[in-house]
Amino acid sequence: MNTDKAMTHLLHYGFILFLAWYCVACQAESPIEKVDNPQILQLLQGAEAQIGKTLSYDPNYRKLDYPNGDVPLETGVCTDVVIRAFRAVDLDLQVLVHQDMRKAFSKYPNHWGLKTTDRNIDHRRVYNLQTFFKRQGFSLPISQNPNDYLPGDLVTWMVPENLPHIGIVARQKTRDGKRWLIIHNIGRGAKKDDILFKYKITGHYRYFTTTK
Template identity: 35%
Template sequence: MRSDMTRKDSAMYYAIMIVLFVFCSIVFYVQTHYQHTSAIRPEDDYKGKIPQLHSSEDRDDDGVDDQLDILNGALAYVSTHPKYKSRYYENGYPDDNYGVCTDVVAYALKYAGYDLQVLVDADIRVHPQDYMVAEPDANIDFRRVRNLNIFFSHTAVALTTDVSEIEAWQGGDIVIFERHIGIVSDRRNKNGVPYIIHHNDPWQMAYEQDILEKRTDIVGHYRISK
């Protein structure tokens, strides 16, 4: 009897392992081949009028102010339909149509003339005690949410994290959550709270979403220039 039970237990174990292997294989394949996150922009549902803020700075001298450049850069990046996957790149910036949440911000700022890879690395070396990075690595440090929160607290304009102050949230702002980051959209929900342009996970249905009111983990809201 014990021998029969042992064989049944072994058969059940191997069956479970095979099912798990097949499931994980399917998930991996879907993540790497069939992510169809939509870059179609949502409608602006707010009936009021909050003018888009424009910065007095134009870092890349392209005739478009930083605030609008950052917004346009985020939209341009997600329009390429990047797939979600975290990996290390020898040149820092992903170049294979994969990426994570921090890449939305990095490419948005690069579009405006700010190279986060260079800027964050320089700030880490000036303020190592704030970052507590044992060995700085310019290729990855600027792609970590925690580091970006510290960097922006040093270099950007800190703004309210109260989402009810809707006029204080402007397209092109940067919002940081405990483990996530995104760019504030210029389109809003019916309450006037802006959508967020972000890349959260492989299962995300759209890159521009109404999530700000639903989050309870906002730790930072920044603007690059006045």
């Protein structure tokens, strides 16, 4: 009898622990927001698909195919998250940035001492992506108001030690619903994190409108 009572108490306690864990797990992220624009949805799905697959960060220079050149999916840098997401909507930033740089090389920053374009790396540099999106008319004002940012937007930051960073605004918010999460790779692979206002924002870009 004592054994039966002990087992009953154990099962009851285990059930309470399960409910507590389940409630916490359910509240870990806000529900996924509806996105009406099919291109933005594809872009976000392309970014989300990298989570759990891109597991590391590797900034080493790589020789790439052209077009659609890429490093192995399991690795990459912050820009690769954006590049792969854009390819989900049939937009190859490797080609687009290269073509624009060929037309206006002097308009792009030259922190690397290059005298001509490099199809292996140009599109993988945050400064070049910032210049490209601004030149194409996709730049928006920088704001500290979370309502000014929408799923699919691109945000750039300057992280400590003056390192440029880029990510994509996700279609989920923080648990309190105050800020959009960001899909990015800052060193541990592709993740979805609450970093919108964690670092100094240096750019805000919207490639697609929110209408169908």
